[in-house]
Amino acid sequence: MYSLLREGSREIPLSPHSCVFMRSMRKTTALALLLALALPSPVGAATQVLAPPGLPEAEQYFETLPTSTGPKAPDTSKKARDAVRDGALGEATEKALRERGPTGLSLADAVAQTAPQGEAGETGRTPSLGSLGERGLGAGFPLMLVLAAGAAAAFAVARRRTPSSQ
Amino acid sequence: MRIPARARTLALLALLALGVCPARAAAAPHGLQLGVTDDSFLSSNPLLREEWMSRARSAGADLALLTVDWSAVAPRTRPVVFDPADPADPAYRWSALDGAVRSAVAAGMQPVLEIDYAPTWAEGPGRPSLAVAPPGTWQPQPAALGDFARALATRYSGGYVDPADSLAGSLPHVRYFQVWAEQNLAVHLGPLWRGRRLVAPAHYRAMLNSAYAAIHAADPGARVILGGLAPYGDARAGASRIPPVWFWRSLLCLRGARLRPVACPEPAHFDIAAHNPIEVGGPGLHATSRLDVSMPDIGRLTPILRRAIVTRRVLPAGPKPFWATEFWWDSNPPDPEGVPMHRHARFLAKGLFELWRQGVDAAIWWYLRDQAPGSAGYGTTQQSGLFFRDGPAKLAYRVFRFPFVAGRERNGRLVLWGKAPSPGRLVVEQRTRHGWAPLTHPVAGGNRVFLAKMGVRGALRLRARQGGEASVPWRVR
Numbered sequence: 241m242y243s244l245l246r247e248g249s250r251e252i253p254l255s256p257h258s259c260v261f262m263r264s265m266r267k268t269t270a271l272a273l274l275l276a277l278a279l280p281s282p283v284g285a286a287t288q289v290l291a292p293p294g295l296p297e298a299e300q301y302f303e304t305l306p307t308s309t310g311p312k313a314p315d316t317s318k319k320a321r322d323a324v325r326d327g328a329l330g331e332a333t334e335k336a337l338r339e340r341g342p343t344g345l346s347l348a349d350a351v352a353q354t355a356p357q358g359e360a361g362e363t364g365r366t367p368s369l370g371s372l373g374e375r376g377l378g379a380g381f382p383l384m385l386v387l388a389a390g391a392a393a394a395f396a397v398a399r400r401r402t403p404s405s406q
Numbered sequence: 407m408r409i410p411a412r413a414r415t416l417a418l419l420a421l422l423a424l425g426v427c428p429a430r431a432a433a434a435p436h437g438l439q440l441g442v443t444d445d446s447f448l449s450s451n452p453l454l455r456e457e458w459m460s461r462a463r464s465a466g467a468d469l470a471l472l473t474v475d476w477s478a479v480a481p482r483t484r485p486v487v488f489d490p491a492d493p494a495d496p497a498y499r500w501s502a503l504d505g506a507v508r509s510a511v512a513a514g515m516q517p518v519l520e521i522d523y524a525p526t527w528a529e530g531p532g533r534p535s536l537a538v539a540p541p542g543t544w545q546p547q548p549a550a551l552g553d554f555a556r557a558l559a560t561r562y563s564g565g566y567v568d569p570a571d572s573l574a575g576s577l578p579h580v581r582y583f584q585v586w587a588e589q590n591l592a593v594h595l596g597p598l599w600r601g602r603r604l605v606a607p608a609h610y611r612a613m614l615n616s617a618y619a620a621i622h623a624a625d626p627g628a629r630v631i632l633g634g635l636a637p638y639g640d641a642r643a644g645a646s647r648i649p650p651v652w653f654w655r656s657l658l659c660l661r662g663a664r665l666r667p668v669a670c671p672e673p674a675h676f677d678i679a680a681h682n683p684i685e686v687g688g689p690g691l692h693a694t695s696r697l698d699v700s701m702p703d704i705g706r707l708t709p710i711l712r713r714a715i716v717t718r719r720v721l722p723a724g725p726k727p728f729w730a731t732e733f734w735w736d737s738n739p740p741d742p743e744g745v746p747m748h749r750h751a752r753f754l755a756k757g758l759f760e761l762w763r764q765g766v767d768a769a770i771w772w773y774l775r776d777q778a779p780g781s782a783g784y785g786t787t788q789q790s791g792l793f794f795r796d797g798p799a800k801l802a803y804r805v806f807r808f809p810f811v812a813g814r815e816r817n818g819r820l821v822l823w824g825k826a827p828s829p830g831r832l833v834v835e836q837r838t839r840h841g842w843a844p845l846t847h848p849v850a851g852g853n854r855v856f857l858a859k860m861g862v863r864g865a866l867r868l869r870a871r872q873g874g875e876a877s878v879p880w881r882v883r
Contacts, residue, residue, distance in 0.1 A: 290686035290687070291686060292684055292685065292686050292734075292735070292736070293686075293735055293736055293743060293744050293745045294735070294736020294737070294738070294743045294744035294745070294784065294785075294788070294789055294790070295736060295743075295786075295788060296743060296785045297782075297785045298786075300588070300591045300593055300647065301636060301637070301638065301684050301686070302638060302686070303638045303693060303694065303698065303700075304638070304640065305694050
């Protein structure tokens with residue numbers, strides 16, 4: 241995020257005006273964050289269901305995953321399963337994301353959904369798209385949260401780096 | 407006589423140089439028995455049964471899992487005069503199982519008898535409708551299960567005269583008995599809960615212990631296998647699936663994530679631990695919940711087992727082998743929702759390695775042959791066979807017969823693992839512009855498993871070969 245305030249290797253000097261501008265931006269960002277957090281989140285209310293390949297009726301072997309992407313009908317289509325199962329993320333990355341709860345899981349799903357299609361060699365990973373039938377903001381909601389938090393952090397860093405004499 | 411320190415040092419160095427010093431020999435990789443199950447194994451048609459048993463053996467299976475439907479072997483209603491512990495009781499119907507056991511042993515495999523489904527008269531009181539609890543799953547009575555297990559183990563103790571052919575001698579010996587399957591699911595054992603209290607593990611413990619005592623009384627050399635659990639559960643009271651980690655903790659009288667031992671007047675008795683690591687994804691996909699156990703998550707169960715052994719919450723004392731008693735992926739073709747054929751084969755190879763890597767000693771693949779599609783298509787039946795239903799082998803057959811995978815450690819070292827068709831030397835070959843060239847010559851021990859590590863960089867296409875038989879190639883970056 242710090243690189244946002246750099247142009248090449250040269251640090252962009254910040255004027256007192258920019259500092260005022262930043263203060264107002266920080267307020268706006270904070271408000272946006274508060275607003276986003278205050279919105280009724282469907283976290284925990286919805287689940288995504290993964291079924292073993294080829295046995296979509298075998299409920300006893302479903303893995304149910306909480307999602308933050310709004311109410312969602314269980315999608316056990318091949319595409320949807322592949323998007324998660326063989327997603328473009330490395331296993332470790334996907335696991336790490338999943339362990340971060342619904343937001344991480346949505347990010348993992350979003351990456352899987354936007355990965356290029358096609359065979360990916362011998363590793364058994366075939367990134368493929370999944371139409372997960374989202375409603376509402378979908379995966380954009382957690383992405384918005386992450387971007388907003390990132391922007392706030394960037395401004396905070398920039399503020400700290402502003403010379404105190406100014 | 408005093409030996410000067412310098413002389414002692416020199417002598418020690420000399421011994422080291424000669425290799426006489428008790429330096430620890432490189433440990434041979436542990437084994438991985440392979441098994442399969444199939445509907446045809448219990449067919450009443452001996453020709454069909456024997457053909458598929460023979461194919462299973464040709465695929466390299468050491469074990470043939472046979473589901474023993476207790477309700478099908480036992481009488482439908484309990485006769486007034488009936489000795490359920492006596493395998494010779496005329497009310498029992500053993501012929502299909504006898505045939506399957508004979509065929510498996512004749513083909514060169516060890517049968518694994520998985521006991522499931524109680525007859526109605528052996529279920530507990532307060533049975534709900536069949537829609538809530540499928541037949542044979544409602545509180546199977548431990549004492550009745552013990553009686554049946556005793557009859558079963560006596561019949562296949564190796565000394566029981568074959569009633570169909572007394573001239574042939576005894577019925578074959580069966581060493582392995584698995585007590586129930588997926589008892590963390592309401593469709594296999596009920597009730598799971600009473601209100602907010604988890605009750606199924608304690609009930610299952612009573613079933614397991616009763617069967618254990620009966621089987622060992624009939625055949626002290628028999629091995630009792632814990633029922634493998636389904637991999638995913640729902641972590642809330644009243645749900646129809648208990649997460650396997652919860653089930654194991656409760657079964658083994660260990661509380662919470664810290665595995666605090668609690669009172670356990672009758673610890674669970676089994677000889678072999680088991681789990682069913684069925685995957686919704688590829689073989690490396692972890693279950694999201696830490697309470698669930700998919701293929702790479704066996705390590706969520708082993709600490710519970712270790713703790714139970716140390717605190718004597720499982721008996722007899724001592725380490726337990728660990729088996730994966732059910733895993734599979736459906737293939738496309740024929741199932742349009744299955745995984746493509748090459749990936750099906752790769753998943754199998756990587757799955758076997760994944761299990762072996764975690765210390766699993768046996769892995770049983772369901773099924774040998776594709777099941778026929780159901781009335782609604784392929785979605786309700788399994789097309790996970792090593793063979794298509796009409797006979798031809800899939801690529802997975804070659805993998806099962808000669809599993810081989812290659813990968814890299816974090817430091818970039820190349821790891822080669824496999825199970826050769828026979829013990830002895832083999833060659834791992836690298837694909838070049840001029841064909842296959844030898845890369846290394848690992849040696850498979852008596853258990854046929856080989857493991858080699860080497861520092862070769864770059865993208866490679868590798869295969870293992872022993873005699874005229876080559877594994878399915880594996881690509882590594």
